[in-house]
Amino acid sequence: MSGLAxxxxxxxxxxxGWLAAxxxxxxxxxxxxxxxxxxxxxxxxxxxxxAAIPPLLFLAVWSLTSPAxxxxxxxxxxxxxxxxxxxxxxxxxxxxxxxxxxxRSHGVFHALSGRLAPAxxxxxxxxxxxxxxxxxxxxFVGGGMAFTRVRPDFAARTQVERGVMLxxxxxxxxxxxxxxxxxxxxxxxxxxxxxxxPIGEFLFGTHWSPQVIDPRDPGASLGAVPLFWGTFFxxxxxxxxxxxxxxxxxxxxxxxYAHARTRRWMKPVLEMLAGxxxxxxxxxxALTVAPAVRELALAIxxxxxxxxxxxxxxxxxxxxxxxxxxxxADDSIAAVPASMRDGSLAMGATSSETIRKVILPxxxxxxxxxxxxxxxxxxxxxxxxxxxxxxVATLTANPFASTTTVTKQIVDLxxxxxxxxxxxxxxxxxxxxxxxxxxxxxxxxxxxxxKRYREAYE
Amino acid sequence: MNSPLVxxxxxxxxxxxxxxxxxxxxxxxxxxxRRRYAAERRFRLIGLAAVWLSAGFLALLLATMLWQGASGFxxxxxxxxxxxxxxxxxxxxxxxxxxxxxxxxxxxxxEGVVDRAAVRAYGQHGADxxxxxxxxxxxxxxxxxxxxxxxxxxxxVPVASAIDVAAKHDGAPRAEAIVxxxxxxxxxxxxxxxxxxxxxxxxxxxxxxxxxxxxxxLLTMLVTIGIAFPIGVLAALYLEEYAPRNRWTDLIEVSxxxxxxxxxxxxxxxxxxxxxxxxxxxxxxxLVGGLTLALMTMPVIVIAGRNAIKAVPPxxxxxxxxxxxxxxxxxxxxxLPLALPGILTGTIIGMARALGETAPLLMIGMRAFIxxxxxxxxxxxxxxxxxxxxxxxxxxxxxxxxxxxxxxxLLVFLLAMNGLAIYLRNRFETRx
Numbered sequence: 025m026s027g028l029a030x031x032x033x034x035x036x037x038x039x040x041g042w043l044a045a046x047x048x049x050x051x052x053x054x055x056x057x058x059x060x061x062x063x064x065x066x067x068x069x070x071x072x073x074x075a076a077i078p079p080l081l082f083l084a085v086w087s088l089t090s091p092a093x094x095x096x097x098x099x100x101x102x103x104x105x106x107x108x109x110x111x112x113x114x115x116x117x118x119x120x121x122x123x124x125x126x127x128r129s130h131g132v133f134h135a136l137s138g139r140l141a142p143a144x145x146x147x148x149x150x151x152x153x154x155x156x157x158x159x160x161x162x163x164f165v166g167g168g169m170a171f172t173r174v175r176p177d178f179a180a181r182t183q184v185e186r187g188v189m190l191x192x193x194x195x196x197x198x199x200x201x202x203x204x205x206x207x208x209x210x211x212x213x214x215x216x217x218x219x220x221x222p223i224g225e226f227l228f229g230t231h232w233s234p235q236v237i238d239p240r241d242p243g244a245s246l247g248a249v250p251l252f253w254g255t256f257f258x259x260x261x262x263x264x265x266x267x268x269x270x271x272x273x274x275x276x277x278x279x280x281y282a283h284a285r286t287r288r289w290m291k292p293v294l295e296m297l298a299g300x301x302x303x304x305x306x307x308x309x310a311l312t313v314a315p316a317v318r319e320l321a322l323a324i325x326x327x328x329x330x331x332x333x334x335x336x337x338x339x340x341x342x343x344x345x346x347x348x349x350x351x352x353a354d355d356s357i358a359a360v361p362a363s364m365r366d367g368s369l370a371m372g373a374t375s376s377e378t379i380r381k382v383i384l385p386x387x388x389x390x391x392x393x394x395x396x397x398x399x400x401x402x403x404x405x406x407x408x409x410x411x412x413x414x415x416v417a418t419l420t421a422n423p424f425a426s427t428t429t430v431t432k433q434i435v436d437l438x439x440x441x442x443x444x445x446x447x448x449x450x451x452x453x454x455x456x457x458x459x460x461x462x463x464x465x466x467x468x469x470x471x472x473x474x475k476r477y478r479e480a481y482e
Numbered sequence: 483m484n485s486p487l488v489x490x491x492x493x494x495x496x497x498x499x500x501x502x503x504x505x506x507x508x509x510x511x512x513x514x515x516r517r518r519y520a521a522e523r524r525f526r527l528i529g530l531a532a533v534w535l536s537a538g539f540l541a542l543l544l545a546t547m548l549w550q551g552a553s554g555f556x557x558x559x560x561x562x563x564x565x566x567x568x569x570x571x572x573x574x575x576x577x578x579x580x581x582x583x584x585x586x587x588x589x590x591x592x593e594g595v596v597d598r599a600a601v602r603a604y605g606q607h608g609a610d611x612x613x614x615x616x617x618x619x620x621x622x623x624x625x626x627x628x629x630x631x632x633x634x635x636x637x638x639v640p641v642a643s644a645i646d647v648a649a650k651h652d653g654a655p656r657a658e659a660i661v662x663x664x665x666x667x668x669x670x671x672x673x674x675x676x677x678x679x680x681x682x683x684x685x686x687x688x689x690x691x692x693x694x695x696x697x698x699x700l701l702t703m704l705v706t707i708g709i710a711f712p713i714g715v716l717a718a719l720y721l722e723e724y725a726p727r728n729r730w731t732d733l734i735e736v737s738x739x740x741x742x743x744x745x746x747x748x749x750x751x752x753x754x755x756x757x758x759x760x761x762x763x764x765x766x767x768x769l770v771g772g773l774t775l776a777l778m779t780m781p782v783i784v785i786a787g788r789n790a791i792k793a794v795p796p797x798x799x800x801x802x803x804x805x806x807x808x809x810x811x812x813x814x815x816x817x818l819p820l821a822l823p824g825i826l827t828g829t830i831i832g833m834a835r836a837l838g839e840t841a842p843l844l845m846i847g848m849r850a851f852i853x854x855x856x857x858x859x860x861x862x863x864x865x866x867x868x869x870x871x872x873x874x875x876x877x878x879x880x881x882x883x884x885x886x887x888x889x890x891x892l893l894v895f896l897l898a899m900n901g902l903a904i905y906l907r908n909r910f911e912t913r914x
Contacts, residue, residue: 185809193720206748270535304838376526405745406746406747410841
C-alpha cells in the first residue's frame with residue numbers, strides 16, 4: 025500500500041476504536057453512580073490515541089529510512105554489479121531507476137536504469153508490505169490493549185491529558201529544533217567552506233569575484249569585505265536615510281497632531297507599505313526608480329552613474345521600512361507618560377518644542393531599538409537587492425555607483441549551475457552564517473534596549 | 483531674613499529685587515514668539531509632508547503597476563481570413579467530438595494551414611505577425627463549431643509579441659510601421675487576454691498565464707498552513723497556559739522571538755541544506771516550499787496566538803476550573819474558542835507574508851521554467867512571486883506588462899487577505 029493509504033487506514037482504525045470505546049463507556053453510566061473519573065469521550069480519545077500514535081510514529085521513521093533500505097536491496101541484486109563506483113553517475117542512474125519503477129518517468133537515459141527498475145519495483149513492493157503489516161499490527165495491538173482497559177475505574181481523562189501535554193510540549197520544541205537546524209546546517213556547511221578557504225581570507229579579504237575561482241588559492245577571490253560594506257551601505261546608510269526621517273516624522277505627526285479620523289485612515293495606509301511583497305518593490309526599483317536615479321545622476325554631472333546604483337536599491341528599501349520605523353516610534357512615543365508632555369506644555373512650550381526637547385529624548389531608547397530592528401531587517405532583505413543592485417562587488421561610497429550585498433550574493437551563488445560541493449556554493453552558507461550572526465546580534469541588542477526602556481516608566 | 487538657600491535673593495536685608503513682568507508687547511518678545519510659532523508650523527508641516535509622501539510612495543507604486551499591468555490583461559488580435567474547406571484537413575466530425583480532438587487537429591497540420599492563411603492575407607511575412615499560439619485559437623474555434631471545416635471564415639487571432647507591444651505602447655520602429663499599416667486596413671482589434679488567468683508559463687509573452695504559478699502558490703500555502711497553524715497554536719497554548727517558568731521555556735521563548743526576526747533567506751538555506759540535502763525531498767516542489775515557509779510562518783502564529791490567549795481574562799479560566807474542569811478542558815473548551823479570532827487574524831497576516839515571499843523559494847529551486855500546472859505536492863512548481871521574478875528578468879518587452887499584470891493579481895490577493903484580517907479583528911474585538 026502507498027504511504028498515504030496506510031495513514032488513512034490507521035486513522036480509520038483509530039476512529040473505529042474511538043466510537044467503540046465511547047459506546048462501551050456510555051454503558052457505565054448507571055443510575056445511582058454519582059461520580060466518574062472521565063467522560064465517555066475521554067475513553068474514546070484514549071483508545072484512538074493508543075491505536076494511531078505508535079503506527080504513525082513508525083511510519084514517519086520508516087519513510088525516512090526505507091529509501092536507503094530499498095537502495096541497498098537493489099544494489100545487492102546481480103543486475104547492479106554493472107553500476108559504476110559511487111559518485112554522481114551512480115546516483116543519477118539509481119534515481120532514474122527509482123523514478124521509472126514508481127511510474128513517474130517514461131524515458132530512459134541510462135540503459136542500466138531500465139534493467140534496474142524491476143529490481144527497484146520488487147524491493148519497493150516488499151518493503152511497502154512490511155511497512156503495511158507492521159503499521160496495522162501496531163494499530164490493532166495498541167488499540168486492542170487500550171480497549172481492554174476501558175473500565176469504569178480507569179482514569180482515562182488523566183491519561184489523555186498526559187498525551188495532550190506531551191503533544192503541546194513537542195509543538196513548542198519545534199521552535200528550538202528549527203533554531204538548532206538553522207545553526208547546525210549553517211555551521212556544518214560553513215565548516216566545510218572554511219576547510220577550503222581560511223576564515224581570515226574570507227572575513228578580511230577585499231577581492232570578491234566568485235565567477236573565477238582559482239582552485240589552487242580559492243581564498244584570493246572570496247574576500248567578503250566588499251559585500252559587508254555594500255550591505256552596510258545600502259541597508260544601514262541609504263535605506264535608513266530614507267526610513268528614519270519619514271518614519272519618525274510620520275509617527276510624530278500621527279500621534280501628536282493628526283485628527284483621530286485621519287489617524288484611523290492613515291495608519292493602515294502606511295501599514296500597507298509593509299504588506300507589499302518585496303519582489304514587487306524589487307521590480308519597482310529596477311524598472312522605475314533605477315532609471316530615474318541614473319537620469320538624475322547624469323543630469324547633475326556624475327559620469328560613472330550605474331543603472332544598478334546603490335541609491336535605487338537603498339531608497340526603495342527605505343520606503344519599505346518606513347511603516348516599520350513608524351510603528352516602533354509610535355509605540356515608544358505612546359509609552360512616554362502624558363504628565364511629562366503636559367508639564368512641558370504647561371510651562372508654555374509649543375508642541376514642537378515639547379516633542380523635540382521632552383518626548384523624543386524620553387522615547388529615544390525605544391526609537392533606537394526600533395531603528396536597530398529596522399537595520400536588521402534591511403540587511404537581511406533579499407529581493408530588492410537581487411533585482412535592483414549590481415552583482416559586482418566594489419568598495420565605494422558613491423551612492424550612484426553599483427554595489428552588491430550579502431543576500432544578493434547568496435542568491436547568485438546558489439542559483440547557478442555549480443555542483444553542491446564547490447567552494448562557490450559553500451561560500452553562500454558562510455555568507456548566510458555571517459548574516460545570521462549579525463542580524464541575531466542586532467535583534468538581541470534592540471530587543472534588550474526596547475525591553476529595558478519599557479520597564480522604566482511602568 | 484537671610485536665606486542662602488534661595489539664590490538670587492539679595493542678602494543684606496533688602497527687599498528682593500522685583501522681577502519686572504514680561505512685556506508681551508515688546509518688539510523683541512513678539513519677534514521671538516513669532517519665530518517660535520513659525521517653527522511650530524514648520525515642524526507640523528514637515529510631519530504632514532512625511533505622512534503624505536509616504537502614502538504618495540504607495541500610491542506611486544500602485545499606480546505604476548496598474549498603469550503598466552492593465553494592458554497585460556488585454557491582447558491585440560488580427561483578423562485572419564482562413565478557408566478551412568480548401569485546406570481539407572484530415573479530421574472527421576467524430577474525431578472532433580472525442581477527447582482526442584486536440585491531437586487530431588494538431589496531427590492534421592492545422593498549424594501550417596493557419597500560417598499559409600496568414601501569408602495569403604498579409605504577404606510573405608504574414609506568418610510572423612501571428613503569435614505562436616494563434617493556431618490554438620483556430621483549433622478551439624473548430625472544436626466549438628465543426629461546421630467551420632466546411633467553409634471559409636475570418637477569425638480574430640492573437641498577434642506576435644512585438645506587434646502586440648507596438649500596438650499598445652511604443653514598440654520597435656519596424657513593428658510600429660507594421661501596426662500603422664494594419665490599423666489603416668482596420669484588421670486589428672483588442673480583447674481580453676483570456677489565457678492569462680488559465681494557462682501556465684511559456685516562452686512567448688502572448689501565451690503566458692499565471693494559473694500554473696497560482697496553483698503552485700495554492701499548494702504551497704496548503705502545506706504551510708497545514709503545518710504552521712496546528713504547531714503554532716499548540717506551542718502558543720503550551721507557552722501561555724502550562725509552561726513552567728524555567729530555563730527551558732525561556733529558551734523556547736527566546737528562540738521563537740528570534741526566529742520571527744531571522745532573515746527569510748536563511749530559511750531558504752535551511753530548506754536547501756535539510757530538506758533537499760539531507761532528506762532528499764524533490765527540488766522545486768510545493769511540499770518543500772511549504773515546509774520552508776511553514777518554519778518561517780510558525781513563529782508569527784505563535785506570537786499572535788500568545789497575545790490572543792493572554793487577552794482572555796483569568797475569570798473565564800477560574801470559572802471553568804471551579805465547576806470541575808481539568809486544565810486541559812479549560813484551555814480547549816473555553817480559552818481556545820475565545821482566543822481563536824485573534825489567532826486567526828495573526829495566521830492570516832502570517833500567511834499573507836508567506837504568500838508574498840520569494841527569497842527562500844529561490845534557494846530551494848522554485849525558479850525553474852515550468853510550463854505545466856503542478857498536480858501533486860511533489861511536482862515541480864513555481865509560485866506567484868517567483869513567477870513575477872522570473873518574468874521581470876526576461877528581456878522580451880512583452881513580459882513587462884505581464885509582470886505588472888501578475889503583480890496586480892498578487893496584490894489583489896494580499897489586500898484581500900489583509901482586509902479579511904482587519905475585518906476579523908474589528909468584528910471579533912471583545913472588550914472584556
